Amino acid sequence: MATEITVPALGESVTEGSIGEWLKQPGDAVAADEPIVSLETDKVAVDVPSPVAGVLSAHQAEVGDTVEVGAVIALIEEGATGAATKGEEPARAQEKRAEGEAKRETASEELSAAAQTLSPAVRRAVLEHGVDPSTIKGTGKDGRLTKEDVIAAAKAKSDPAPAPSSAPAASAPAPAATGERREERVKMTRMRQTIAKRLKGAQEQAALLTTFNDVDMSAVIEARTKYKDMFAKKHDIRLGFMGFFAKAACLALKDVPSVNAYIEGDEIVYHDYVDISVAVSAPNGLVVPVIRDCQDKGFARIEKDIADFGSRAKEGTLTMADMSGGTFTISNGGVFGSLMSTPIINPPQSAVLGLHRIEDRAVVVDGEIVIRPMMYIALSYDHRLIDGREAVTALKIIKEAIEDPTRMLIDL
Structure with missing residues (x-):
């Protein structure tokens, strides 16, 4: 009896995907719930499992084909035995x-x-x-x-290497270098195509502008050094810098609500909650899972969410639900060594905070030149909605909260 394998529901408003890779070939034995194909959508790669045990009898679509939700993509002969195990003794x-x-x-x-x-x-x-x-x-x-x-x-x-001959053969002359130059053409994945379209669309539709500031990281580094061991022991998670910036962003977005809003048609949609999209590097490109209700979460919950997203991004197990929504984005190019950048907003959002590497620099404090761990931060925003004064104010609130973390505790 053949069981049809169909394209599952891929998320809200997603009606199709493409065949990224067949994990099982015709004739292969398949266990129940074992993935047989990887589907690529606009945002994630999704493994489709077999609902039954048996043998994959046929592919109904090829790698690269676009397939709609509900379409039959494979057939499983239920209860059959794969060729690789036929005739073998149980032991x-x-x-x-x-x-x-x-x-x-x-x-x-x-x-x-x-x-x-x-x-x-x-x-x-x-x-x-x-x-x-x-x-x-x-x-x-x-x-x-x-x-x-x-x-x-x-x-x-x-395959074992061939045994050396007893009589040494005359050594062949090494081939001369040809200086050949090669090119490789690789079809863009569906996810990469979508990233390209969305980022280019953001540049074409929004009036993008970026404002910069620099932050003295001394207070955050001191707090992290002082409490990181106790934090890890109590919460079973490492205390990082992203938690500080996420909470600082919540303060800024509360005081400057337009930075947490977006344009929809001829209306402005404001939010009384903060869902922060965190840019995470994945094998197939950049993904932005969402920390929901960040304004109500503590440092430990935020750090656990970020660690979970990073792990699942590398494994390719993020879902569409993980990345839907989001009212504001934080992108940390500093982990790759970036000194300064102008991040692009994540539509339909109106602003993105860019973090960069921390490095010791000479700065003037109270009239004296001192060495401090400094970071450049950038806020790119849609000037159609956010005025320069609002953008600068929001970035200044983030700077002040990082330089004096007590503000995050007493809501200043």
Whole structure:
């Protein structure tokens, strides 16, 4: 009996996606709830699991095809046995499963230790074939690993090298360098296409302007150093800088509500809550999951939300619901070493706060030149809605709250 696999509901207002990668091929055994295909939407990659155990009998769509919600994309022969396990004795099958699990555990440990960022498809291939990604030379863009690199490495690992001949052969001359220059054309993922359209649309539709300030991070660094161990022990989460900036932003948005609003048609939509979108780097591009009701959350809850989003972004398990909404965005380019930037707003929002790296600089305090840990901060905003005075005021409130964190405790 064949079971149809259809495109699931992908989120509010999302009616279609595209086939990103087939995780199972025709003839492969499939367990119930095991992912068989990765779908790409405008915002996330979604793994579609099989509702039944059996064998994948056919693909009904190819990689890159656009498929609508409800469309049939695969057929599963329920209860059938995969070709890879047919005819095996139960003991041998169990032994193979045990070997596979051991390989996956080893690969998982090696994968965690690897310094490079791997795409979900490459991570799955590493775990499946049990190879160490740090020993493989990537052939993708900027030296990144591809799925084909992992498969080739696994094949080379399983095929023994030929025995050396007893008589040494004449060494062949090394091939002369040809100076060949190569190009690689890679189709943009659906997510990258959407990011490009949204950011370009923001530039074309909004009247973008950026105001800057600099912040003395001494007080926050001192508080973090003093309380980080107690904080981690009590809340089981590291105390970072994003929690301070999120709470400082809440103060600013409360006092300057237009920065937390957006334009819809000929109306301005104001919010009495603060849902902060946090820009997070993912294998397929930048994503912006939302910390909801940030104005009511403490530092520990905010830090846990951010850590959870970062982890799930790398794993590719963020959902559409995680990224829907948002009234204001914080983007931290400082983690990559950025000194200063002009961030682009995340439509339909009207403002985004850009954070940058902290570095010791000479500044004048009370008439004396001193060395302080300083950070440039930037607020890009839609000048159609937010006046310069409001933007500067909001950024100044954030600066003052960071330089004197007590303000966040007594709501100043």
